Amino acid sequence: EAGVAQSPRYKIIEKRQSVAFWCNPISGHATLYWYQQILGQGPKLLIQFQNNGVVDDSQLPKDRFSAERLKGVDSTLKIQPAKLEDSAVYLCASSLAGFEQYFGPGTRLTVT
Amino acid sequence: GQQLNQSPQSMFIQEGEDVSMNCTSSSIFNTWLWYKQDPGEGPVLLIALYKAGELTSNGRLTAQFGITRKDSFLNISASIPSDVGIYFCAGQLGGNKLVFGAGTILRVKS
Numbered sequence: 001e002a003g004v005a006q007s008p009r010y011k012i013i014e015k016r017q018s019v020a021f022w023c024n025p026i027s028g029h030a031t032l033y034w035y036q037q038i039l040g041q042g043p044k045l046l047i048q049f050q051n052n053g054v055v056d057d058s059q060l061p062k063d064r065f066s067a068e069r070l071k072g073v074d075s076t077l078k079i080q081p082a083k084l085e086d087s088a089v090y091l092c093a094s095s096l097a098g099f100e101q102y103f104g105p106g107t108r109l110t111v112t
Numbered sequence: 113g114q115q116l117n118q119s120p121q122s123m124f125i126q127e128g129e130d131v132s133m134n135c136t137s138s139s140i141f142n143t144w145l146w147y148k149q150d151p152g153e154g155p156v157l158l159i160a161l162y163k164a165g166e167l168t169s170n171g172r173l174t175a176q177f178g179i180t181r182k183d184s185f186l187n188i189s190a191s192i193p194s195d196v197g198i199y200f201c202a203g204q205l206g207g208n209k210l211v212f213g214a215g216t217i218l219r220v221k222s
Contacts, residue, residue, distance in 0.1 A: 004154070031208065042116075042200050042212030043155065056209060091154050099143055099162070101210060103154030 002026065004104030006092050012110045018080035021107045024073070025094030031055075033101060034067055034077050035091040043091055043103075049075065082111045118201055118213035126221050131188040133216045135201030141211075143204035144177050144184040149215070150197045158199075159186070193220050 005024040013019050025032050030051050035043035046065065048056040052072040060067070064083070069075040079086055089108050093101040116137050125131055135144070143162055147155035159170050161177035161184060168175055174187045184201055198215040205211065 033210075040214070042202075042214050043210075044212070045209060048207075048209065056207060093154075095208065099204065099208070100145070100157055100160050101208075102157060103147075105152070106154045108152075 004092055004094055004102055006090075006104040006107055008107055009105065010108050010110075012112065013082055015084055015111050016081040018078065019082055019109065020076055020078045021090050021092075021109075023075045023077070023092030023104060025075075025092070026096075026102055029094035029096050029102075030072070031095045032069055032075050033093040033095075034075070035093065035103075037089040037091055037106070039088070046077070079109075082109075084111050087111045116201055116203055116211055116213035118199075118216050120216060121214070122217035122219070124219045124221060125191055127191060127193060129191055131191050131195070131218065132185065133199060133218075134183060134185045135203075135213050136183040137203055137211075138182065139203070139205075140181045141203030141205065142181075144175070145202040145204065145210065146173075146175050146184070146186050147200045147202060148197050149200060155200055188218075191218075191220050196220050 032049045034046045037043045046060045047067045049069045052069045067077045089106040091106045093103045095101045118135050146158045149155040159175040164181045166177040172189045176185045200215045201213045202210040
């Protein structure tokens, strides 16, 4: 069974630029999550989708971050414009019944 | 918001030794999960605990869901070099939301 796929794996941009990350969850997993992991910390939930609907986006900085999951499968997370403090690893995870989340390899973003 | 306190923050042990780490919170959780993260990779699920008092093993790993539902423990027996990494505990609230600890960095001296 293929795992959670993410791309790109690495991205370097200048502040005020925009960037997008893509995630394809494990086949059949209805729930998809985006996390932000700052160096030295545990992952922090940004947004949770159930199929193509948003369940929880309470910690998403909506003035600059947006995410969509139009067909209930893959998802895109966008940052526009990026700030220096957005430098982090962005992790995508998916789950079948909600209890056990499986993570992708992440995208390491560096904002200069 | 909810916070999980993981300890120790890091440990450097001899190959073959047993390892213990724990996670505590002021909040009650429905589920406890333990993940391991290698450099440049995403967290990998090791063990999931669903009931207070539950003790679950996965090979050399054993984890327990505390009776108060506010803590969990992870033990690794006979550590080997590939056990190196960062171990995260995560508590699950309603709505399947996970809250992560800051991690325990494990280094093994061969």
